[in-house]
Amino acid sequence: MRHSVIVRYFSKFVLIKLFSYCLRFDSGAAPNPFWELCTLAICKPDIRRVANIGDWVLGFGSTQLPIGDRDISDCIVYAMQVTDKMTLQEYDEFCRVHSPHKIPKWDSEIFEYRVGDCIYDYSLYAIL
Numbered sequence: 562m563r564h565s566v567i568v569r570y571f572s573k574f575v576l577i578k579l580f581s582y583c584l585r586f587d588s589g590a591a592p593n594p595f596w597e598l599c600t601l602a603i604c605k606p607d608i609r610r611v612a613n614i615g616d617w618v619l620g621f622g623s624t625q626l627p628i629g630d631r632d633i634s635d636c637i638v639y640a641m642q643v644t645d646k647m648t649l650q651e652y653d654e655f656c657r658v659h660s661p662h663k664i665p666k667w668d669s670e671i672f673e674y675r676v677g678d679c680i681y682d683y684s685l686y687a688i689l
Contacts (some may be wrong), residue, residue: 578613579616579617580616580618581618581619582615583620583634584622585622586620586643587638589672590665590678591603591604592605593663593678596663596673597607599639602678612643614644614646615643616643617640617643619640621634622634632678649683652681656679662677664680665677665678665679
């Protein structure tokens with residue numbers, strides 16, 4: 562769902578978009594909130610395509626995503642502001658240099674290392 566919001570920003574009005582959706586499942590990878598960077602690299606392609614820097618994305622809970630026995634269908638699970646936008650290839654290059662923990666380490670015993678969302682490896686194509 563997309564909403565338009567007009568906010569006052571340093572004496573001028575700015576139009577930002579607010580995107581929201583319901584998290585039906587949460588494996589930790591999509592969205593990926595780990596390593597001080599919340600990303601949508603492997604989920605929500607429609608939002609990734611149209612969101613711009615400065616827009617906001619809200620993820621709401623669902624009845625299928627309880628925390629213990631608590632229904633969180635009316636709760637905000639996360640809110641993030643879009644601070645950068647890049648292609649999957651640019652994200653792959655970014656992760657290799659700046660955020661290697663976003664590249665999954667499938668055999669790790671640490672949950673956060675296993676659920677990285679930088680799953681597309683473009684390094685092989687750079688040689689061609």
